[in-house]
Amino acid sequence: xxxxxxxxxxxxxxxxxxxxxxxxxxxxxxxxxxxxxxxxxxxxxxxxxxxxxxxxxxxxxxxxxxxxxxxxxxxxxxxxxxxxxxxxxxxxxxxxxxxxxxxxxxxxxxxxxxxxxxxxxxxxxxxxxxxxxxxxxxxxxxxxxxxxxxxxxxxxxxxxxxxxxxxxxxxxxxxxxxxxxxxxxxxxxxxxxxxxxxxxxxxxxxxxxxxxxxxxxxxxxxxxxxxxxxxxxxxxxxxxxxxxxxxxxxxxxxxxxxxxxxxxxxxxxxxxxxxxxxxxxxxxxxxxxxxxxxxxxxxxxxxxxxxxxxxxxxxxxxxxxxxxxxxxxxxxxxxxxxxxxxxxxxxxxxxxxxxxxxxxxxxxxxxxxxxxxxxxxxxxxxxxxxxxxxxxxxxxxxxxxxxxxxxxxxxxxxxxxxxxxxxxxxxxxxxxxxxxxxxxxxxxxxxxxxxxxxxxxxxx
Numbered sequence: 223x224x225x226x227x228x229x230x231x232x233x234x235x236x237x238x239x240x241x242x243x244x245x246x247x248x249x250x251x252x253x254x255x256x257x258x259x260x261x262x263x264x265x266x267x268x269x270x271x272x273x274x275x276x277x278x279x280x281x282x283x284x285x286x287x288x289x290x291x292x293x294x295x296x297x298x299x300x301x302x303x304x305x306x307x308x309x310x311x312x313x314x315x316x317x318x319x320x321x322x323x324x325x326x327x328x329x330x331x332x333x334x335x336x337x338x339x340x341x342x343x344x345x346x347x348x349x350x351x352x353x354x355x356x357x358x359x360x361x362x363x364x365x366x367x368x369x370x371x372x373x374x375x376x377x378x379x380x381x382x383x384x385x386x387x388x389x390x391x392x393x394x395x396x397x398x399x400x401x402x403x404x405x406x407x408x409x410x411x412x413x414x415x416x417x418x419x420x421x422x423x424x425x426x427x428x429x430x431x432x433x434x435x436x437x438x439x440x441x442x443x444x445x446x447x448x449x450x451x452x453x454x455x456x457x458x459x460x461x462x463x464x465x466x467x468x469x470x471x472x473x474x475x476x477x478x479x480x481x482x483x484x485x486x487x488x489x490x491x492x493x494x495x496x497x498x499x500x501x502x503x504x505x506x507x508x509x510x511x512x513x514x515x516x517x518x519x520x521x522x523x524x525x526x527x528x529x530x531x532x533x534x535x536x537x538x539x540x541x542x543x544x545x546x547x548x549x550x551x552x553x554x555x556x557x558x559x560x561x562x563x564x565x566x567x568x569x570x571x572x573x574x575x576x577x578x579x580x581x582x583x584x585x586x587x588x589x590x591x592x593x594x595x596x597x598x599x600x601x602x603x604x605x606x607x608x609x610x611x612x613x614x615x616x617x618x619x620x621x622x623x624x625x626x627x628x629x630x631x632x633x634x635x636x637x638x639x640x641x642x643x644x645x646x647x648x649x650x651x652x653x654x655x656x657x658x659x660x661x662x663x664x665x666x667x668x669x670x671x672x673x674x675x676x677x678x679x680x681x682x
Contacts, residue, residue, distance in 0.1 A: 224353040229256035234339040235365030237266020239566045239578035245286035246582025265317040272391040278497040280305035282640040287579040300502035363564045371547040384524035387542040401537035407545030410497040426509040436491040442498035450655040457662035460670030469609040494612035550605040559593035567602035571619025576641040613678040
């Protein structure tokens with residue numbers, strides 16, 4: 223037997239993107255929403271992530287449009303003066319509260335936890351086996367297209383022959399210290415693990431960091447909700463891009479400008495997913511001198527790692543901490559609106575919560591418009607990986623900002639939404655610094671985007 227669910231939208235995935243879309247639909251229309259997730263609650267991967275994880279960006283850039291996550295400045299610690307960054311417990315609580323008091327209380331949202339979408343507008347409970355279906359007129363919203371993988375739910379990508387391998391989640395559950403730690407990964411999860419170990423008193427010499435690629439990271443101090451700071455950073459990035467002779471030269475210029483950071487100044491990074499990093503974290507991470515750059519691990523054995531470009535010895539009782547997973551997926555870009563379906567993707571460069579909320583707003587306010595009209599307003603952007611990917615992401619994202627900002631109501635909405643990293647909030651008092659940043663951005667954005675496109679094309 224199949225139960226019928228009365229809904230206008232079936233949102234598959236109750237993580238960050240699905241929640242942001244559903245919130246915008248409920249806020250700006252009278253539509254009914256069925257929200258489905260395989261997990262026991264809302265919040266997506268945050269429910270299963272490592273307990274010491276924090277947003278790498280300011281909290282206000284994350285969540286749903288109707289309800290600001292955090293928003294205050296840190297008053298103590300190494301990031302005093304910067305905007306707060308929520309941790310796992312706060313984020314999970316936030317999403318639970320949004321579900322209860324924003325979505326369910328509207329009377330137009332039903333949440334189906336522990337369910338798998340099986341296609342044909344049908345989903346099935348993992349617990350009871352019951353089948354549910356939505357009507358043919360219901361639009362399916364794919365909030366899983368870019369769903370991240372996390373180490374806790376992913377097997378190691380290498381063979382294990384006698385080594386003790388744990389996911390990063392299990393670091394906080396250790397009962398006694400090993401002889402050494404081997405941290406595997408080049409991205410944010412690996413940096414988090416290393417910083418956590420160091421802050422818990424582990425000697426840097428007891429950490430071996432297997433880093434297949436070195437990453438470029440954004441200086442967290444210049445990615446803040448203050449428009450003078452953020453717009454000034456983008457203007458400087460575009461100024462440097464406009465005269466860059468190569469992508470490597472551009473990133474070195476961004477480093478000198480205090481925008482980009484790298485862990486080792488003697489190594490030119492090839493990865494540019496560009497999470498943010500604090501200056502204090504950079505200092506701590508640079509204390510780890512045992513860095514292995516021999517490619518990816520093929521197998522981990524007792525006392526030995528075999529990698530694609532060689533082998534290294536490790537302590538016999540070392541713990542190998544797996545931090546490698548596809549946190550940023552990069553499937554092909556597809557039109558967000560297609561017949562019967564909406565596929566959530568970023569719109570501006572990065573910041574997927576804003577993209578999903580924007581998509582929800584455009585859908586809610588233009589439900590009767592043709593899909594091609596909505597696709598012209600909201601085209602998909604991509605995530606970074608290589609330097610070339612980063613350049614393409616910024617080209618797409620900047621052009622998309624021009625498209626959606628040309629719609630007066632969308633521009634007015636986006637200026638009110640804290641998720642919009644580049645907004646100038648209504649009532650902002652203004653300043654000479656803001657005027658300078660806006661003027662510089664208007665001057666340099668066009669040539670910068672053009673040069674980024676040329677550099678990305680030349681790089682292949």
